[in-house]
Amino acid sequence: TSQEIATALNVSAADVRVRTGNGSATVEVFPERVTVPEAANGSGNVSTAEFARALQSAGLEASTGDINEGVTEATYETAVNTLENKVSESGLAGGTVRTVQSAGERYIQIEVPNQNRSEVRELVATQGRVTTVAYFPTAGNGTPEYCEDDAWTNATSNGTVPEGYCSVTVLQSQEAFGSIQPVTQDAGVPYVPVTLTDEAAGPFVESMRRYGFADRANTSTCQFEGSRTGHCLLTVVDERVVFAAGIEGPRGGRPGLAQSFASGDFENDPSYRTSAPNVSEAQQLQIDLRAGALPARLNLDAGTSQFILPSLAQKFKTFSLVTGLVAVLAVAVTVFIRYRDPRVAAPMVVTALSEVFILLGFAAAIGLALDLSGAAAATTIVAMSPLAVLSLGDLQGFAIVTIVGVLIGVLITRPAYGNVLRRLVTEG
Template sequence: MSAWETVKDNWRVVLLVFMLVLSTVFLFAPAFDSTANAAAAQENPTNLKYGLQLSGGTRIRAPLVGVTAEGVQFGNQSTAEVERAVAAELPNADSADVIARRTAGSATGTVELVADNATQQRLANALDAAGFEYETVRDGVTEATREQTVAVLRSKINAAGLSGGTVQTVETISNEHFVLIEVPNQDRSEVVDIVNSRGTVQIAAYHRVTRNNTTRYVNTTVITQEDFQTVGTAQQGGQGTGPHVPVSIKPSEAERVQRLFVQTGVAGQGGTDCSYRQSPQSTEPCILVIRDGNVVSSFGMNPSLAQSMHNDEWAQDPQFILVTGSFERAQAVSIDLRAGALPAALALDEGTTSSISAAQGENFKRDSLIIGLLAVLTVAGVVFARYSRPQVAAPMVVTALSEVVILLGFAAFIQYPLDLSVIAGFIAVIGTGVDDLVIIADEVMAEGAVNSRRVFESRFRKAFWVIGAAAATTIVAMSPLAFLSLGDLQGFAIFTILGVLVGVLVTRPAYGDILRALLTDR
């Protein structure tokens, strides 16, 4: 038999070898570890990505604050008009706490109240007072709000430099929706500080006004988050400035911003000296940085910047800095401005938060490796004890282990984070894989020696029908766990199904070819 005929006759073995080589490349080739630097590569010789349980970090699982009215009759009013009208009927709320969404091609839509004290009754009362008819009011927010929240949280985590963080929505069997945040190698307090606030930032002018012979101080909103063109990273300060964030304003908004600063007196002749913190009722006009309704910092305007606004020059190059008083506040403001405000806050008190230290993660990783090796040695020992012929047992063990290598390569290629549930899936794959290989070996040798290739293939097909039916049953049983967002069970189900598919399509047929070559002479 020629070499080509040999390869053609054993193409399943060739496919198995190819997949093993490809998986090895995915596991160890630097080109497939796009996020690793030199230091990380020395610590982790493979391209595998580890989840919180094996690397340490923080996991937050919480619903979003809010209630939703469905089937709201908008009439001819825009969503912005609806938001303002409903917010006007809610004490201590503004239009940012109300989200109106019109259903495409319809005069109806949804209205969400996402304030911290949102209840069905409050929203229903506000809609009634504003004159809007509606069908039902329920707890929770809309899918669009959940998706927008996830996108903003991802931006916040990336802007904060927390590499490897993931944000996704999960749904329970009872149709409850949660936002799941996982950030490796970060403690709980840092992650909570980033995701716990909605991150609404605005710049206001704090100044005196006289009305009805009464003088008092008011806040005039000058800049909202939508008005920023660029937002720099937090700076420690220098040349007379403290920690700050450099920003620029959109050209379309520059003249309006300039005019408001001049009208409120913030851009006064010779600049302004702000003493808001010490004497808020006797200070010169100030610029206030307000984050989530709280004043983060207050500062005046230097003479050169004020003069450029008076001369209508600043609007040609609308840049300035937001002084924050501390570098931590500068970081928070920078992250919020770059990521955007959350449409709804997380209800952390209704969710769960867990944190695993890096040392504990290393212990889990070591224990998982030990358990995996014990599983392999146990399976190998049982197989060699069951069969006295090495040509039957040795290929069986090697073939079973090749499934794990292929799955690890796949996990490295898609950068799926390994955790304890995935490791459990690998162990299950080893067990079910060897079970199927035992069925093949027993069926092939059940009636004594295999005299010919035709007899071998007849017996192998009979065994393959049995393991094929078992594989189908496993896939059907695991599919709900793989598609439903059930936390750790999802990873276990996904890799168990993948292991079964690899076994049925690649490794079991390859083992059959190996066994045929070893047991038959013709």
């Protein structure tokens, strides 16, 4: 159904989402946004009337009155999960992603500590849709029906595609990959080792055989960057070709991919290497493969971004230190007034400072950013075991810091304080 709707709207099938259940279907289209009919002249826009006709042509009962602007709750959840994966896979510790409401509009809020605005914006600006496209020559006159016009419409523009060549998307998305390994290099060329899922391996091999990639004569013939000729597998990210490579032939006594396609061995071990022009793009490719693709591009211009200057953050550190010392001294004064003995108050100050020092050291060791929830945990030191087990977003980080603080206090600092106090009092 999604392919029928995409064809009727002249958009990519990846820009159409269909969810069914309870005898009904929810269909979303993301070329840009669904607009009123008179605003549907821009590139990528789909009018409500066009959308309704496309739904009807796919056998769905729908009218313009059934169509609403915006995205569904499921799409918001998918976007938040994907962005969380992007932040996590890129190694940015302490980042949070959530939806917020402002002035009646719903936004996705992304917070990443210790990173500048441009780096975070670059990370989330792209949709991150990764496809694999087979590029190959065709025999005879005319273009076969299975050839695609938009497999990589925004590819590098240098050169032209020769007549008699065809592009077909053989892996539609990251969901085809079951395993993505870290970036590795071979003879200076960075690549990402990947393994297809069992569901994707069979159709992929069939496509490779159908389009001539299982023929040894077509191995290592790819000249995509130069003459745009040969049998090439294109790695395409957001419709841009990031790398083109031919099918590897036999090497070092090992059968190549072409032979494994022909013999069927590839289905038993559907692993190969997808390359990139440099390490930076290979790492970004790995992030996109592991994180998945956003259901639609983010409209960063419609939101706002804030950045705390390092100089201002340095002032926060100073003020936090002063506040912490004042709090410790206030506790010590209170204890002194209660017991009237400096031998009780002095160890209290040392114990409190040690507890905070150990707690901050733990947070730094695991890369845990102390935001408001972490600071509250360091201050209150209240056991929150249930929250540490349940996946409740920021509350989980709050609970972890709190529990560690309790353990440090109960098992290390408080017993030490008791021993010091006992010795001072008994010796006095």
